[in-house]
Amino acid sequence: MDINFVIEKFILVTILFAISLVIAMYSTYAERKVAAFLQDRLGPDRAGPFGILQPLADGVKMFMKEEIVPATSNKWLFMVGPGLAMLCACIGTAVIPWGQDLTIGGKTVPLQVTDINVGVLYIFGVVSLGVYGVMIGGWASNNKYSLLSAIRAASQNISYEVAMGLSIIALLLVTNSLSLKEIVAQQHSWHWNVIYQPLGFIIFMVCSFAETNRAPFDLPECETELIGGYHTEYSSMKLGFYLFAEYINMFVSSTVMVTLYFGGYNYPGMDYIAAHWAPNAAVLFGTFIFFMKIFMFIFFFMWVRWTIPRFRYDQLMNLGWKGLIPLAIVNIIITGIWIALRQF
């Protein structure tokens, strides 16, 4: 392994990490602003122009708060919980292809940390690991509300992972590949997978709402029943990590949805741009388009949160097991028949 490779990947990982954190930071701000606008209010506007420094103020507040560890908690796991939540949230971006290959000094630099051939499975693994942060934190708090919330989070994640996996199977029937780079490359120009898999996309989207514990499926942190949910006992930056991990998760799920269904860095008219612009500029413009799509999805996450009331627990389970899983299976069958017919 030559040193250039290491440096190149190190830079890419650092940039991705920084981007994830900054987007998560400003998602908290955007969430409050979107909520405010949807409710005919103004939102935070005191810290800096238009309240743009609000995330910094919140961060400082989080760091300055007293850190309280409950006496009867499992100290070690209590500390591991938020760290694990944060770790799982951050490593998801490693397999996402952020753009086509750049050419710097005659060398091709892929805008992807690693193109493992089972990228989709990796994403799945990381997303399902994410629930461990919630579970461990909830259990280690030694508080009945936290425990109830952890149990809810675990069962919710397991239930929705099934439907999510089934919706992905239909997608894989179409793409014939598990590599995310390959999947994105196939969606050239406007051939986005959402056109071939509309039902699969809706199932996947609903499931990713549930997986990220976002409204209307935010039962693990439902204040009216469980105080703060799994982070009831957390304070200071440990609480900050949990809240932060939720926003990074939202960013990662938006990214995955764009990658799998909305063409990643592809956009109509990209051939024209590639022919007329400098090659690197065209690639970076594709990445820019990618981020715009991601921001649209993050906005959609927030828009939904401030529209739909929280599901009841039995409704959640009914929707998952009796609604989405049969639908996903039907989707697989339809896709299979369609692919079989296409080959004739």
Added chain:
Amino acid sequence: MESLSNKKKVLEQKPLNLAERLYLPAIVKGLGTTMSHFFKKSATIRYPEVEREFSINWRGMHSLKRDEEGRERCTACGLCALSCPAEAITMIAAERKAEEKHLYREEKYAAVYEINMLRCIFCGLCEEACPKEAIYLDGPIVPSDYLRKDFIYGKDKLVEAPLETK
């Protein structure tokens, strides 16, 4: 039995049909409703910079009035303190000296007059009780502060500015 008022409404609980069970049509409708609010003018008033319009009988900070010759009207009778349901008003009376005739209208005046703005409920009973028309709640909103002691307003803050001598 027949309802007498005829206002009673019996709600029927029908099982959800397929479209309702999918939630999606209702969700899309809801998303439309919230989005229509996104572009509406917000109802917020940025308070310290912008103040909302008050009604004419709005009660704000107290002011101790002067008469047409610029003398303080208050005679320290204590009726305002007595009428105050929150016991926010205290005062110490003093006798007017001969050379102070231009300062105080009555022979007795309030040497110290304090209102605790944290206790005050802005009911306006002091205004009603005052026989000398010396106190009115016609000021602005009482500003916020950091210390409790700073909310006890003395005569320096309450008494109206002296009249301009022409």
